[in-house]
Amino acid sequence: MKMRITSYWTIVLMRIVDNLALYLQFSVKNLVNSQFQKDIVAEMVDPRGGGGVEMMMEESPSVASKREKLKKSVKLLKESKDVVAAIVDQTSGFGDR
Incomplete structure (x- = not known):
């Protein structure tokens, strides 16, 4: 027990x-x-x-610098898109003639 x-x-x-x-x-x-x-x-x-x-x-400085780089990249891509669109428009105009 x-x-x-x-x-x-x-x-x-x-x-x-x-x-x-x-x-x-x-x-x-x-x-x-x-x-x-x-x-x-x-x-x-x-x-x-x-x-x-x-x-x-x-905002931390590293995040701010990354944001600025991304903004520049977006701006460059938009400009490139406009240039490519203009070139495509020009080449499509020559094919119609």
Whole structure:
């Protein structure tokens, strides 16, 4: 009988430890979600020097340079399309004569 209780007791202790860890994790998550989220948002939006939102809205220099390169490529492709269309129009006009 004592052997069964001892075996059962180790299982009970392990379950208590596991449940306690899960409960602590759940409590910390709820605390962060309820309280700290308000504090973090208030800090980011704070007009007296928070500036977090403005900082996140700024574009990184690498992204800006890639955007400029893409704009130039699009412009060049549009110009090329117009030139090719003009050449096709000219050549199709010669075939009709």
